[in-house]
Amino acid sequence: MAQRKIRNSSSVGTKTSRVTLNPKVARRSFLKLSAATAALTGAAMTTRMTAKAATPAAAKAAYPDSKMVRSVCTHCAVGCGINAEVRNGVWVRQEVAQDHPVSRGGYCCKGASAIDMVTSEKRLKNPMKRVNGKWQKISWDQAMSEVAAKLTAIRENDGPDALHLNGSAKVSTEMAYLQRKFAAFWGSNNVDHQARI
Numbered sequence: 001m002a003q004r005k006i007r008n009s010s011s012v013g014t015k016t017s018r019v020t021l022n023p024k025v026a027r028r029s030f031l032k033l034s035a036a037t038a039a040l041t042g043a044a045m046t047t048r049m050t051a052k053a054a055t056p057a058a059a060k061a062a063y064p065d066s067k068m069v070r071s072v073c074t075h076c077a078v079g080c081g082i083n084a085e086v087r088n089g090v091w092v093r094q095e096v097a098q099d100h101p102v103s104r105g106g107y108c109c110k111g112a113s114a115i116d117m118v119t120s121e122k123r124l125k126n127p128m129k130r131v132n133g134k135w136q137k138i139s140w141d142q143a144m145s146e147v148a149a150k151l152t153a154i155r156e157n158d159g160p161d162a163l164h165l166n167g168s169a170k171v172s173t174e175m176a177y178l179q180r181k182f183a184a185f186w187g188s189n190n191v192d193h194q195a196r197i
């Protein structure tokens with residue numbers, strides 16, 4: 001159960017597995033590619049649509065004209081329940097699903113902050129690039145061009161197996177599926193997940 005995962009989150013064991021990486025791939029290049037991948041993934045999030053500041057009583061009240069939609073957390077295959085308050089097609093508040101047969105009102109930390117994918121002011125909205133130690137907003141065209149050029153160089157110099165794709169725990173299962181597809185078309189078996197490292 002998800003509640004159990006919260007309590008045991010510090011003691012979750014990680015199974016040792018072997019990852020095949022081309023030793024020619026410099027650590028710096030790997031980190032640059034990881035940062036670019038994270039920027040591209042995060043920038044796909046939707047824009048901030050709502051905020052509700054009020055007294056404690058008002059904060060508990062439903063938004064006018066809102067409706068509660070039963071859904072599931074998309075961050076892993078467990079499928080914990082989410083009661084999503086939706087207003088004008090926008091997810092404005094998240095409630096635990098006490099009666100859900102899988103999660104029974106619990107979440108792990110990822111699910112508890114699932115709505116942050118939509119509303120967090122800290123989420124990425126654009127591709128970002130670190131220049132001289134500072135992050136700068138760049139255009140999609142620039143990001144795609146630079147990432148594509150680096151990937152092409154890696155492939156030409158070291159082969160497709162030199163690319164390692166590392167997934168974020170905060171992507172959805174659909175995003176993870178696309179990442180795995182990309183690796184397969186690229187020709188690399190080196191795909192893993194942040195939580196296993």
Ligand code: SF4
Pocket residue numbers: 002005073074075076077078079080103106107108109110111112
């Ligand atoms: S990631 Fe989501 S579905 Fe998976 S255990 Fe956590 S709350 Fe449940």
